[in-house]
Amino acid sequence: MTGSADFCGLPIADGAVVTVGTFDGVHRGHQDVLRTLVRRADIRGLPSVVVTFDPHPLEIVNPLAAPPLLTLHDEKLEMLAQSGVSYVAVLPFTSMLAAYEAEHFVDEVLLRRFRMRELLLGHDHGFGRGLMVDTEVLRALGGDRGFDVTVLPPVHAADGHAISSTAIRRAIAGGDLARAAAGLGRPYSISGTVVHGDRRGRTIGYPTLNLATPPQRKLLPPDGVYAVRVQLPAGAFGGMLNIGPRPTVGDATRRIETHVFDASGDWYGTRVRLDFVARVRGTTGFPDLEALRAQLARDEVQARAVLAATS
Template identity: 80%
Template sequence: MTAYAIDVGLPLADGAVITVGTFDGVHRGHQDVLATLVRHAEARGLPSVVITFDPHPLEVVNPAAAPPLLTLTEEKLAIFAQTGVSYVAVVPFTPALAALEAEQFVDEVLLGRFSMRELLVGHDHGFGRGRMGDIEVLRQLGRSRSFQVTVLPPVHAPDGHAISSTAIRRSVAGGDLARAALGLGRPYSISGTVERGDQRGRTIGYPTLNLSPPSPRKLLPPDGVYAVRVQLPEGQFGGMLNLGPRPTVGDHQRRIETHVFDAGADWYGARVRLDFIARLRGTRPFAGLEALKTQLAEDEMQARLILATAQPTPSLS
């Protein structure tokens, strides 16, 4: 175990009800697994434990195929905190861990380290080297090692398609935020720390909150202007966000700038979350600052109208 040692430090002497997975996005399918996990654990009088991995397993076993992430680890933990699970264990995914056979993973990690009494998995779950630990293998191991295996069916979106992280990534990358939100059960979001910008927005009446660049592993929607909800230390506010360059002023760096409606403060250094509600338009150059200011006024009017009818989102930060 030394190469992939897991320091649990959890009070699991009497056992635990466990689920294992990457949980990228913590989408509605994942949420169904987590809600069932909590119910089963409460019925048994045992703690519920989510085991997830960092980095994404494909970053280790096949980096070229590793997808961009819907949720970075810190974002996932914020969502997990709202689900009622007792514990979340973020396990470092290493080549040594990837090399374990499914039986070894069950014996040495799930049973040896987490005292598993019941395992909840989705219908397409697989783990161990080459994902050979499929549902049938798990059931055989459960019978021989006296733990229960509960397999949950897929969750479908209103259009009948099964919800998956892959499908949600396609929606976000294509700018279809409404479809992404259907799968996630909430708007797509990014989190980060407010940093000092060049304060150019103040000169035209639109000061902006500038977010530090997220990890390059984080999936971003296409460049453009968006209506957003802004989760600040003071609460939730509406706003409009420019994602991308600022060609009117000759700035070609990709930036994340948000004008917050009806709020103003020194947020430098604060941790905030931006929820994408709707895309207003693409990024384009204007003839000058006055033309840009006129467009921003139109963007604000459209964003406020959209946000007035959109559902507020819960604070997860």
């Protein structure tokens, strides 16, 4: 798999089955597209190629409307790598690329670079300048240039609504992690590098793993305490995570701190992933550290119970 925009070395002389999209979140709808992509490519005996973009197209086309991201660049590539596709090509999204007509994008990128034999798209695809080109225009292009176009129907949530990145963002912003996980097909997560904190947690019996603050584009749930699963090099461990300020000690900085259950070690500089399972409570100030310690003990009991029930 490659994440480069230099495609000359890809062994696709006989063509490829291609999908194009932003794929933010790589949610269940995206996963359906990817599974179908791999299956169609296998039937044809061709490689499968995902063409995606960085940054998010709206950051260039309409920055004020650009949504917070469910998956940052590396997180998205990690999810796509698990899908079984042959290649991922990341196009730098620029104002020049945004101005491409659909016909020009098909000719210069999908056909010339990938020798596309079939284009597979989700039901809510956007294509060409202004993302306004419809399926019939693409099928007409395919008929003229010799490639097939397949558009997949939506995948629906339990409430009957189509799964979308927009709906998942709304759930996370509102703290509804169960709804977000149902749409994603996995718990919502953040990844990052472990950095040094002020080591105050260990003085009250709750040492924490401190994550570097993610880029502002990354969507975070509301401030509070959460039951989480911590993906460490040694394996997966339960834990409880606090996002937000620490009013008890007068620290207004928004931090991401996790107390890992039943594990200890020096993880500084290690990249870890934190999977949100459930919200335990909101951010609260306490009169002193002893009162905070007592609350953390209660939080631990609740977090362990949630993790045990969802293992």
